[in-house]
Amino acid sequence: MQQAYEEQQRVWRVLESIAVTDYSDSWFEQAVHLVKGLEAVDLLIVLAARHKMVPALAQFYRSAALTSTLPVGLRDMLSGSLAWNQYKVAELRDESIDIAGRFAERGVRAAFNKGITLQHSLYGGRGVRSFADIDVMVHPDDAAAVREALQSLGYMADHQYDPDSGGLAPLPRQTVLMYRLYPDHLPHLLRIDADSGIPVFVADVAMSLTWHGSAWQLPMDEVMGSVRKTPVGPEARHLLPTLGDDYAFLFVVLHLFREGWFERTIVEGGLRISQFADVWRYWRHWGREHAEQLRTLIRRNGLMPPVAWVTHHVDGLYGSTMTADLDLDAFCAPEWLHSAGGSNGGYLAWDGDMRSRLFGKDPVALAPADEPPHGARARGRVG
Known part of the structure; x- marks a missing residue:
């Protein structure tokens, strides 16, 4: 044993x-x-x-x-997986460039982020970072124009991919209602191109670095004002508009907090060590040399608690000192670090450390708990 x-x-x-x-x-x-x-x-x-x-x-x-x-079977499976992911990265990169071109034609402000950008900037363009969606950040004022631009390229709104049939099906009513209640994202837009070899192209459009209802918000005019062209591949044409590094780093961190703190996403079991690695890599790549810039941005927008929640757990996994370097130790009460937001509006707690949570076979056990420090702000319940 x-x-x-x-x-x-x-x-x-x-x-x-x-x-x-x-x-x-x-x-x-x-x-x-x-x-x-x-x-x-x-x-x-x-x-x-x-x-x-x-x-x-x-x-x-x-x-x-x-x-x-x-064993031979495992060799073939690993080699095939790497080759497939490298092909998929190339296809999604070309698709992203086409989308960016259509946005530019229509005067839409947009920034590509997460997988399509990080695979190049943080992972050396080796095709080793897995991602499925084309993630885009837009200003809320441009939401309708973004939707129309994607539809002009053949994307369908209000549908989801059915992996069993290989086709699209209408979104369930419950999912449609969820997007209406939490309008920080558009419902995914999807396109199937049988000749591409990609099962489905998915555009995931965000309109906030945080989430609807949170007291932690960033001014989107300022966020989108940071957009600049960034290489996402080896060729001169491989350029996409992306967020400035300060906002891009924060988005990676805040997205991880959202995935790891809310019960709805916790029970889906999607939290991954690779998400914590993204934060660690971004810190090593850019953040530690710009800690003062990040400290200022975090404090100006009151983002200390969610950022501390993430950096503390990254530090625990990899021995980094992000939390101290960003002056966030005061926001690391155990009740906060082991808290979660319940789907019923209440609060939950979990035991153990992030390592055991990530590598446990089952989703982490959540128990009802009193409101933790900063819990009300996570839900926007601040007068």
């Missing part, structure tokens, strides 16, 4: 290391050391799949010259 537990711990440490390695650093060396002689390779691949890291795992084995140590 103890041996099996130690093997599981070893697997988790391999994944944590691969999530942040550039395939030539101490994280890489640690992962190579841990994976040699690993018996629970099947568990490693299952967890990598759950955390959307199979392409990264494939690149790791390739970089370490260890692919030949795997």
Whole structure:
């Protein structure tokens, strides 16, 4: 029993290391050391799949010259996953460039973010970061124009993808109502192109860096004023409008808080080590050299609690010092760090650390709790 537990711990440490390695650093060396002689390779691949890291795992084995140590079936699966993800990145990049062109034709302000930009800026353009949607940030005033521009390219509104049939189906009424209640996003717009090899193109359009009803908001005129062209690939044409690094970093952090704090997203079990790796990588890539700029922006907009919630857990996973560097230690009460927002409007609490939460087989157990510090602001209940 103890041996099996130690093997599981070893697997988790391999994944944590691969999530942040550039395939030539101490994280890489640690992962190579841990994976040699690993018996629970099947568990490693299952967890990598759950955390959307199979392409990264494939690149790791390739970089370490260890692919030949795997059973033939696993070798083929890993190699195929990496090749597929690299192809998908190229297709989604071209699609994003087409969308950006249509937005520009119609005078729509937009910024591409998350997967399509981070795969290049934080992951070296290797095609190892998995993502499914084309994420776009727009000003709320441009929501209708964005929708019309996407529809002119063949995107359908108010539908969802049915993976069983491979087609589109109308959104359930409950989902439509949810978008009306929380209008910080447009309902996903989707397009199927059978010739592309991509099952479905999905445009995820956000109109806020936070979420509807939160007391934590940023002025969108200011946010969209930071937009500039950024390389997202190796060719000169691979340019997309993106948020300035300060707002882009905050969006990655605040999106992770939203995914990790609200019960509705927690029960879906979608929280991934790769999301925490995005924050760590962005900090190393840009944030730590601009800590004062971030401190000023965070304090000016009162974002200390949600940012501290995320940075504390990233620090716990990777030994970084983001929380202290951003002067956020005062916002790290245990009641806040282990809180969650219940779907019924109440509050919940969870035990353990983020590592156990991420790698547990089941979604984290949530128990009713008193209102935590900052809970009212997360829900906008501030007079």
